[in-house]
Each structure stands twice: as C-alpha cells, then as structure tokens.
Amino acid sequence: MKKILTLIFVLAAFSAFAQHNSQNSLDWAGTYKGIMPCADCEGIRTIITLTEKNEFSVRMQYLGKKANEYKYSGKVVWNSGESIITLITKGDNSKEYYFVGEGYIQKLDSDKKKIDGDLEEMFKLKKADEYELIVFDSGFDFWLNSSGHSISQYSNEYLRSMNISYVQEWNRRNIMGDRRFESYIDYDTFEDYNKDFNYKLFMYFKYFEEKNRLKLIPGTGRF
Structure with missing residues (x-):
C-alpha cells in the first residue's frame, strides 16, 4: 500500500x-x-x-x-x-x-x-496522480523555473540519496517543535519514486533553505 x-x-x-x-x-x-x-x-x-x-x-x-x-x-x-x-x-x-x-x-x-x-x-x-508533488508555496514554481538548473544534471540515485538525508533532518526538526517544519514527511526509502518526483522534492528543499536562509544539511553548497 x-x-x-x-x-x-x-x-x-x-x-x-x-x-x-x-x-x-x-x-x-x-x-x-x-x-x-x-x-x-x-x-x-x-x-x-x-x-x-x-x-x-x-x-x-x-x-x-x-x-x-x-x-x-x-x-x-x-x-x-x-x-x-x-x-x-x-x-x-x-x-x-x-x-x-x-x-x-x-x-x-x-x-x-x-x-x-x-x-x-x-x-x-x-x-491527484500517483507520486505527484503538489507545492502550496506560490513562490516555488517561479523559483524553480528561474533557478537555472534542470533535471538532467542529476541522477535519480543522487536525488534519492539527498532526499533521504533532507527528510531525516526535516523530521528531526519537526519532532523538536520547530514550526517552520510543519509536517512529518513519510518518505518511504523502499519505494521506487520516479526521477521527476525526486527532483522536485530535492529542489523544494533547496528552495526552503534559500527562503529561510538556513542549511538543513551542513556542508552542502547551494546546489
């Protein structure tokens, strides 16, 4: 399921x-x-x-x-x-x-x-279609389209690995009570998410970092 x-x-x-x-x-x-x-x-x-x-x-x-x-x-x-x-x-x-x-x-x-x-x-x-990522933040689509990056720059394996790390840190901060991280993310590491989905999720984390001027994963660059 x-x-x-x-x-x-x-x-x-x-x-x-x-x-x-x-x-x-x-x-x-x-x-x-x-x-x-x-x-x-x-x-x-x-x-x-x-x-x-x-x-x-x-x-x-x-x-x-x-x-x-x-x-x-x-x-x-x-x-x-x-x-x-x-x-x-x-x-x-x-x-x-x-x-x-x-x-x-x-x-x-x-x-x-x-x-x-x-x-x-x-x-x-x-x-909604399966594995469709729906972002409510109205600024995300504009940011994504003007970021200068494309899905072809990354492998799905890289995106999946980064998303696992981002989700772990996001959920840790959610559990600690940081209100910016308003929901727990149930990202199933055994699920075969397609590349479009993983790319959009990865880019959302980058957008969130830039918007809030923080690093979820220390040591990572802007991209």
Missing part, C-alpha cells in the same frame, strides 16, 4: 477496496485537488486528503489575496448506503458534504445536493 506525503506538498497514492457503494467499491482514499469558485477572489485552490483511517485534511489558498492560506482537518463519516461523505472539522464540528465518484469528489450544498448551474464542474476535485 502506497502512502500520502503531506507537508506543503502532497504525494498521492492508495489501494482499492471491495464492493457496493463508493466506500467499498472505489479507490477513494488519496488526495484531491482543484480550483473552486470564489465570490471575491480569482478562485480557491483546494487540496483535500482522505485517508483509510477516515481522517481528512484540507488546504485552501485564496488566489489573488494576501492572507490567503487556510488549513484544517478532522474525521470522515460515510452516509449509510450512499456515496456521500461528511467532513467534520476538528474543534468546531462544522460539516461539509462531498459526493464520492470515480477519480473525483464533488462538493455538495448543506442539503447534500449537487450545486447546479454553470459552475457545477468547478466544485469537482480530481484525484
């Missing part, structure tokens, strides 16, 4: 269940992403992760706004005999409803009905 990696990015991959409704017939656990409609911004970039332990986490970014990022988590409850889940937020017990389809989830209204109209399709979040 593959795992989810969440930080400011997510790795999506899970295995399937058995029969009848979406809960036991679809490969529903995983990470879903999309841009939902917004009344006073350019859109809401949304990433929802559902786990087989019936837990969820949500990250939302209001595009075009300064104070634009929000996150929350809680438990997933399946409506008996239906392909509908209720997301109950930890703390205030607020509820959201989603229809679970093949490869997507769709936000419903407070009556658990689909939101009709021209924007209906925008309320669907598509399941």
